[in-house]
Amino acid sequence: MKLGNKSIVVTGASSGMGKAIVELFVKEGANVVAVARRTERLEALKEELKDEPGTVVVHTGDVSRLEDCESMIDEAVRQFGKLDVLVNNAGIMDDMAPIAHASDEKFRKVMDINVYGPFAAMRKACQVFLEQGNGGNIINVSSVGSMHQAAGPVYGASKAALNALSMNTAFMYMKEGIRCNVIAPGGIQTEIAASMGRPDADGYGRISSVLSMAPAPGLAQDIANCALFLASDESSYISGDLIKVDGGWTSF
Ligand SMILES: NC(=O)c1ccc[n+]([C@@H]2O[C@H](COP(=O)([O-])OP(=O)(O)OC[C@H]3O[C@@H](n4cnc5c(N)ncnc54)[C@H](OP(=O)(O)O)[C@@H]3O)[C@@H](O)[C@H]2O)c1
Numbered sequence: 001m002k003l004g005n006k007s008i009v010v011t012g013a014s015s016g017m018g019k020a021i022v023e024l025f026v027k028e029g030a031n032v033v034a035v036a037r038r039t040e041r042l043e044a045l046k047e048e049l050k051d052e053p054g055t056v057v058v059h060t061g062d063v064s065r066l067e068d069c070e071s072m073i074d075e076a077v078r079q080f081g082k083l084d085v086l087v088n089n090a091g092i093m094d095d096m097a098p099i100a101h102a103s104d105e106k107f108r109k110v111m112d113i114n115v116y117g118p119f120a121a122m123r124k125a126c127q128v129f130l131e132q133g134n135g136g137n138i139i140n141v142s143s144v145g146s147m148h149q150a151a152g153p154v155y156g157a158s159k160a161a162l163n164a165l166s167m168n169t170a171f172m173y174m175k176e177g178i179r180c181n182v183i184a185p186g187g188i189q190t191e192i193a194a195s196m197g198r199p200d201a202d203g204y205g206r207i208s209s210v211l212s213m214a215p216a217p218g219l220a221q222d223i224a225n226c227a228l229f230l231a232s233d234e235s236s237y238i239s240g241d242l243i244k245v246d247g248g249w250t251s252f
Pocket residue numbers: 011012013014015016017018035036037038039061062063064089090091092093113141142143144145184185186187188189190191192193195
């Protein structure tokens with residue numbers, strides 16, 4: 001098993017990529033704290049995986065709240081005696097509104113969940129990693145929208161900020177053995193569109209030319225496979241890297 005005895009926190013575990021990551025990680029022997037707001041979905045995931053080699057601890061939390069970001073890390077240490085890997089996967093989209101009619105409300109909400117949450121969780125995780133004294137591992141789920149116009153400006157900015165936080169963390173802690181890498185998915189079949197609300201017609205119209213270049217959507221498992229590699233010791237000398245998982249969409 002590739003993750004036997006590893007203690008891992010995964011956010012956004014109630015759906016899509018986060019759920020697929022937890023499923024694969026637990027099958028590979030990991031002990032996972034699964035975080036999201038919808039407790040009933042996390043409970044169902046725990047039940048689904050009860051006979052697998054690893055374990056699932058349900059942790060209801062909202063990553064835009066400092067106390068929830070810190071308590072999920074504390075929970076991993078309390079339950080499993082240590083923290084090995086943090087996966088910041090929870091995220092939402094904006095409504096694709098071009099900046100002239102983008103709202104403050106959307107900006108703050110997207111930034112709180114997509115940037116502040118990972119920031120607060122990474123800070124707490126790095127404090128624990130430094131205390132443990134034997135390195136650590138962070139995987140942040142960004143988007144090709146951080147580099148290409150595949151979503152709205154607020155979403156792109158939030159994911160670009162996440163990339164920058166990740167690279168800085170990899171750099172700052174390379175000597176302490178704390179790794180930090182980014183997965184940048186392309187179009188993946190999940191429930192993410194629901195987080196957009198009603199897309200802005202003008203913004204969606206402009207972005208649709210880029211969307212029309214995309215190959216068939218990928219699966220949440222495609223992202224989980226990449227996360228497994230980054231979480232495992234097979235990638236132990238890889239840090240400060242960004243891996244696109246987009247079927248070639250943004251290779252232009
Ligand atoms: N699907 C794509 O095409 C695509 C492409 C590029 C990047 N991404 C990124 O991939 C990541 C996963 O998205 P997905 O596609 O798997 O979407 P999804 O199916 O909508 O899943 C999103 C997850 O995030 C959780 N979440 C949302 N807000 C949260 C909050 N405030 N606190 C805690 N958890 C929260 C949701 O759980 P609750 O609602 O239960 O809290 C859910 O488990 C996101 O960061 C997204 O930006 C997706």
